[in-house]
Amino acid sequence: MQKEYTITVYTEDRIGITNRITVIFTRRGINITSLTTAETEIAGVYKFIITVISEKEKLVKIVGQIERLIEIHRAFVHEEDEVVYQELALYKISTKALQNGNIELLIRENNARILTLTDEYFVLEKTGHQQELIDLQAKLAPYGLIEYSKSGRVAVVKWSRRFHDHLKELETRRPDNLKQAQYKEHTEVSAEEESI
Amino acid sequence: MQQKDVLPMKPEPTEKRAATTVPLNITGSEAVIRSLIAEGVETIFGYPGGAIMPIYDALYDFQDKVHHILVRHEQGATHAAQGYARTSGKTGVVFATSGPGATNLVTGLADAYMDSTPMVCITGQVAAHLLGTDAFQETDVIGITMPITKWNIQVTRPEDIPGAIAKAFYIAGSGRPGPVLVDITRNAQVAKFDFEYKKCDYIRSYHPVPELDTEAVKAAAALINSAKKPYIFCGHGVLLAGAEKELIALAEKAGIPIASTLLGLSAVPVDHPKYVGYLGMHGNYAPNIMTNECDVLIAVGMRFDDRITGDVSQFVKQAKVIHIEIDAAEINKIIKADVAVHADAKTALAALIELVEPKQHDEWIKGFREADKKEEEKVSRKELYPAEGGLKMAEVVRLISERTEGKAVLVTDVGQHQMIASRYYRFKDPNTNITSGGMGTMGFALPAAMGAKVGTPEKEVVAVIGDGCFQMTLQELGTIYQSEIGVKIVILNNNFLGMVRQWQQLFFDKRYSSTEMINPDFVQIAKGFYVPGRKVTDRADIVAAVDEMISHKGAYLLEVVVEKEDNVFPMVPSGQPIANIRLE
Numbered sequence: 001m002q003k004e005y006t007i008t009v010y011t012e013d014r015i016g017i018t019n020r021i022t023v024i025f026t027r028r029g030i031n032i033t034s035l036t037t038a039e040t041e042i043a044g045v046y047k048f049i050i051t052v053i054s055e056k057e058k059l060v061k062i063v064g065q066i067e068r069l070i071e072i073h074r075a076f077v078h079e080e081d082e083v084v085y086q087e088l089a090l091y092k093i094s095t096k097a098l099q100n101g102n103i104e105l106l107i108r109e110n111n112a113r114i115l116t117l118t119d120e121y122f123v124l125e126k127t128g129h130q131q132e133l134i135d136l137q138a139k140l141a142p143y144g145l146i147e148y149s150k151s152g153r154v155a156v157v158k159w160s161r162r163f164h165d166h167l168k169e170l171e172t173r174r175p176d177n178l179k180q181a182q183y184k185e186h187t188e189v190s191a192e193e194e195s196i
Numbered sequence: 197m198q199q200k201d202v203l204p205m206k207p208e209p210t211e212k213r214a215a216t217t218v219p220l221n222i223t224g225s226e227a228v229i230r231s232l233i234a235e236g237v238e239t240i241f242g243y244p245g246g247a248i249m250p251i252y253d254a255l256y257d258f259q260d261k262v263h264h265i266l267v268r269h270e271q272g273a274t275h276a277a278q279g280y281a282r283t284s285g286k287t288g289v290v291f292a293t294s295g296p297g298a299t300n301l302v303t304g305l306a307d308a309y310m311d312s313t314p315m316v317c318i319t320g321q322v323a324a325h326l327l328g329t330d331a332f333q334e335t336d337v338i339g340i341t342m343p344i345t346k347w348n349i350q351v352t353r354p355e356d357i358p359g360a361i362a363k364a365f366y367i368a369g370s371g372r373p374g375p376v377l378v379d380i381t382r383n384a385q386v387a388k389f390d391f392e393y394k395k396c397d398y399i400r401s402y403h404p405v406p407e408l409d410t411e412a413v414k415a416a417a418a419l420i421n422s423a424k425k426p427y428i429f430c431g432h433g434v435l436l437a438g439a440e441k442e443l444i445a446l447a448e449k450a451g452i453p454i455a456s457t458l459l460g461l462s463a464v465p466v467d468h469p470k471y472v473g474y475l476g477m478h479g480n481y482a483p484n485i486m487t488n489e490c491d492v493l494i495a496v497g498m499r500f501d502d503r504i505t506g507d508v509s510q511f512v513k514q515a516k517v518i519h520i521e522i523d524a525a526e527i528n529k530i531i532k533a534d535v536a537v538h539a540d541a542k543t544a545l546a547a548l549i550e551l552v553e554p555k556q557h558d559e560w561i562k563g564f565r566e567a568d569k570k571e572e573e574k575v576s577r578k579e580l581y582p583a584e585g586g587l588k589m590a591e592v593v594r595l596i597s598e599r600t601e602g603k604a605v606l607v608t609d610v611g612q613h614q615m616i617a618s619r620y621y622r623f624k625d626p627n628t629n630i631t632s633g634g635m636g637t638m639g640f641a642l643p644a645a646m647g648a649k650v651g652t653p654e655k656e657v658v659a660v661i662g663d664g665c666f667q668m669t670l671q672e673l674g675t676i677y678q679s680e681i682g683v684k685i686v687i688l689n690n691n692f693l694g695m696v697r698q699w700q701q702l703f704f705d706k707r708y709s710s711t712e713m714i715n716p717d718f719v720q721i722a723k724g725f726y727v728p729g730r731k732v733t734d735r736a737d738i739v740a741a742v743d744e745m746i747s748h749k750g751a752y753l754l755e756v757v758v759e760k761e762d763n764v765f766p767m768v769p770s771g772q773p774i775a776n777i778r779l780e
Contacts, residue, residue: 012401015350016338023343064525070347070367073401170400 224354245293248320274304279647295333310634346374371404417551433497639668729753
């Protein structure tokens with residue numbers, strides 16, 4: 001059944017890694033609906049958070065093919081209830097709209113906040129799940145929405161404690177022979193830790 | 197291999213420096229060659245050009261250590277490296293220049309990736325400051341080859357060269373092998389640095405040797421021990437792991453019949469009592485249909501290609517499947533495994549042999565032999581012993597098989613002749629079947645045969661090639677002459693793109709759209725490259741011609757004109773269940 005899934009991928013810091021990951025989705029004709037990436041708490045290890053609308057069975061195979069890439073540590077596909085996630089949107093609105101009493105109510109009800117205010121426009125920020133951000137955009141449209149921008153997903157996995165121990169352990173290992181930094185010799189990770 | 201003209205050697209001051217403790221301050225280009233020597237490379241297949249000239253210049257000083265074979269097209273270099281890797285077990289090495297040199301590698305890289313062949317390609321690239329500027333002969337080879345290499349990297353500083361090459365060899369040859377490309381910008385080739393080489397044996401995000409799950413092995417053994425009709429599929433992974441003996445030992449101990457995939461051919465001698473034949477669209481009848489009779493299927497080092505499964509929804513539905521595979525991404529990709537053993541085939545089979553009970557399943561194997569009779573009667577007899585008409589591909593292949601005692605390295609191209617050769621050559625020794633399996637690359641055989649011969653000079657290497665395929669890479673006859681590579685070339689000429697014609701006949705209402713070929717005189721072409729040859733059209737001449745070819749020292753081309761409109765049977769029509777296999 002087609003539905004939205006979150007995929008997390010832990011990678012080495014290497015030029016072109018985004019390309020290597022996305023081309024695997026391209027091959028199977030799957031559209032990536034959002035992609036967020038940043039360094040994790042472990043220096044040199046990056047986390048990709050990808051959202052797609054597809055089928056679980058297909059995505060499990062895709063995740064297997066992603067993991068096969070040399071510079072990937074692990075990749076996972078998560079159901080909606082396995083992750084806590086947030087997205088962020090910015091809304092640029094004409095300042096004239098402030099003269100309308102209803103906008104104050106909208107801001108309060110949506111827990112949005114004003115980031116900046118000029119004579120011409122103001123910028124609202126809201127975090128939440130995708131649909132909440134889209135709903136607010138629809139509600140703001142009549143007030144003269146000038147620009148709207150939404151982020152990809154930021155997510156943490158509910159069952160990930162041991163994996164982060166594993167990541168921390170990686171920090172103690174040599175990244176690879178192309179990096180000159182001195183790292184202490186690696187020790188084998190037990191099978192249990194490997195399996196998150 | 198001997199050089200025709202041994203060029204005078206330049207003095208080697210750097211050799212002397214190596215003996216002292218002073219760091220070896222050399223160019224990136226020299227570092228490339230020294231790194232390759234440190235990896236044990238003896239042979240390189242390549243073609244020079246502007247952006248890789250500094251590396252070729254460095255190579256000039258090391259001609260006594262590394263033998264470079266100048267091919268006639270970069271695609272030829274990749275296939276030669278594949279043939280070399282698959283016979284010698286070493287990683288094949290290719291040199292090419294930037295731009296068109298690099299893009300000509302694409303077919304060979306894709307082929308090596310599909311067929312898990314260890315290969316390291318080194319390409320020259322424009323200087324780092326010109327990257328992305330559409331400079332002369334600049335192409336984004338990293339971007340182009342990303343989906344068809346196991347790994348690739350661009351090096352823009354000389355100090356990164358040894359590390360990149362070390363990593364390239366480690367990745368290419370470990371786990372499930374594959375091709376790797378290292379792109380080196382010109383500035384990195386010419387700048388000097390302090391060279392030091394350390395082999396790579398570890399990458400923290402890469403785990404090529406999975407730990408054997410003993411519970412999975414126990415579960416597999418339990419399934420085999422309770423099976424009434426166990427059945428082994430032998431894939432390429434058996435050869436890559438060097439697990440032929442273990443596989444045969446398992447089959448003998450537990451009484452299990454073995455069928456082979458196209459790339460698994462030669463792992464088990466064709467005359468072994470447990471060997472039941474070759475699987476797939478044009479494989480043998482018995483091993484195909486018996487797939488749907490077995491109760492436990494043990495798939496070793498194979499990936500359930502659609503040419504094996506036909507319609508997946510009707511494939512081994514009745515059986516429990518044990519899948520022994522080193523690449524985790526292949527497990528459950530096409531066929532759901534009841535027991536998955538994620539391991540190297542040799543490790544897994546060695547552990548499995550200990551746990552299986554001695555047993556024989558003679559009745560079950562007898563079923564295969566019974567089914568063989570049907571194929572023999574409907575197909576093989578007519579193919580091998582035709583009473584009349586033109587020469588048949590099968591009788592030529594069987595004659596070569598007999599005259600080489602099944603011990604030659606058989607290199608095949610793609611199409612009807614490939615399927616016929618795979619069906620009728622009686623393999624004796626491992627790693628003697630070299631063919632383009634996954635990609636089905638026409639033009640593969642001639643260059644691959646060159647590499648196979650260089651990789652195993654002590655063996656007879658026979659390339660069986662179709663008339664269409666031969667014309668895709670025939671310029672490599674120039675390489676064969678220049679480098680004195682003694683391959684035997686057999687062109688099975690039906691003046692058609694035979695396999696496409698067969699499909700047109702069976703599925704496109706005999707509308708032979710662009711498949712008939714008006715061919716040149718192949719023997720004259722060979723003669724132009726100083727390769728002797730002979731053309732045979734009559735059955736009466738074939739034995740003498742094959743004997744002449746085999747007794748000839750050095751390269752030889754034999755053109756055999758075969759029946760023009762012949763079909764390969766059995767055949768499982770594409771996408772249909774195996775049960776629909778046709779014998780005529």
